[in-house]
Amino acid sequence: MAAAFVPWCVPGAALGALLARDETLVASQAGVGMYDGDQKVPSMNDGTLVLTTHRLVYVDARLPRTNSVFVRLAWIKQTEHYAGFLRSSPKITLLVRVQAAARRAEWTCAVCGTVNVPRPDEARCGVCGVVVVEKEQVACRACTYLNDVQRTQCEMCETDLGDAPHTVKFSFRRGGDAPFYAALRDALQTKPWAHEWVRAGGIDGALRADERAAAPSADAFQDLSALMAQAKQLVEVAANMRTQLERRERSLAQDGRASQDEAGSMLQSALVRIGLAAPAVTPDMVRDEEEYHRELALELAQVLLGDARAPGLMGAAEEQGAGVVALDEVWGVWNRLRGIALVSPKVMRAAVAYLPHVARPSIQVRVLGSGLAVLHTARFEDGAFEARLLAYAAALNEDVPVPQYGLTTMSIAERERIPMALCLELLHGIERRGAIARDVCGTQDTRWFSNRIMESV
Secondary structure (H helix, E strand, O other): OOOOOEEOOOOOOOOHHHOOOOOOEEEEEEEEEEEEOOEEOHHHOOEEEEEEOOEEEEEEOOOOOOOOEEEEHHHEEEEEEEOOEOOEOOEEEEEEOOOHHHHOOOEEOOOOOOEEOOEOOEOEOOOOOOEOOOOOEEEOOOOOOEEEOOOOEOOOOOOEOOOOOEEEEEEEOOOOHHHHHHHHHHHHHHOHHHOOOEOOOOHHHHHHHHHHHHOOOHHHHOOHHHHHHHHHHHHHHHHHHHHHHHHHHHHHHHOOOOOOOHHHHHHHHHHHHOOOOOOOOOHHHOOOHHHHHHHHHHHHHHHHHEOOOOEOOOOOOOOOOOOEEEHHHHHHHHHHHHOOOOOOHHHHHHHHOOHHHHOOOOOEEEEOOOOOEEEEOHHHOHHHHHHHHHHHHHOOOOOOOHHHOOEEHHHHHHHHOOOHHHHHHHHHHHHHOOOEEEEOOOOOOOEEEEOHHHHHO
16 A cells, blocks of 8 residues: 555544544545555455545445555645546546655644644644654665755755655545545645644634634635535534434433423424435435435435424325325425435436335325326325215205306315315326216316216116
């Protein structure tokens, strides 16, 4: 493995706990293999590539504690993206070169105990400002002369003291290479690691951190990418708050106590209104395509049926009239809730196939006579809808004038609480079954009756 890659013991999925104070996660992609030059690294054939503001990390799926490595973004000198062709997977190629001054290990200040990351432009503690007292030297690989660590060329023979450039490739076997490469290029251009990076606090460090937090975030409005990054952080904060509230409610329920916190209830209601009850499911969160479609079906079921805090698109399952909605309307509302993680109509069709198995009450997909596809609960199956129509017709008052006999399409739509056009489609389906008949009254509204002829046959 290239000398630029540093071994890193990652305890499972707990990567966030190992990051430095000012280091944040930017992007990740599973199903990535590693190449040292043009040769595959057998022990690093399947893992997750993680991009932070300071480094690029490979976390091995099988042995994350022993086979995980990282390279600092400051050491990446050149990048190249290969989109793949036929059976060749997409790849990102990195040209990595480590300067001699960058090879110093992290050091602990003897005065305040702060763990500092080496910076080539400064050898001071990031909190108290004490200068490093150790004098480090680097041996020239040509003449073995011991040079000061800050030098880039040997003082005796002028040989370059930096490591020779090394090529490393990452193969993306499950896709996701294009957005990851865009995030990597953006990080290399903005150079977020150039800011101060210390792990421990102190009075001076705490004051500077407060000043940075209080400063207005003007860069969020520079372009659309920055604004989307800010919105993503907001969604993550909302999801974390939701998780904490649900955990608290479960603990209260186990203790037999009811939550009387009005502020918590209002906050929970607000979180429900801003989007999904959980972060939107994306392909990198699951193992395969089948599991991805099943997880999407679970998410869609929550959007359709809702829960105790807020009704879904179909309303509460026991509410009269709830339980049928056009598939194109579902697609539009669902994508609006998912934000930037949009779902194509093809993927939605695949997810809908799992709805009967994951939704309670069961949700079925149905194509009406006009070709309109709808999702419906058992309440709008032909047999149940037909029984309600015949009950409506039997309950009519026989004393009303003859022109008022029968049921109009509008009156049925009002009783069922569904759009009139959708109600007419359902009525045509029941008419083809022979249970009802219509009377086209010219200038009057079309009226629907129970089919007495079929009853007498």
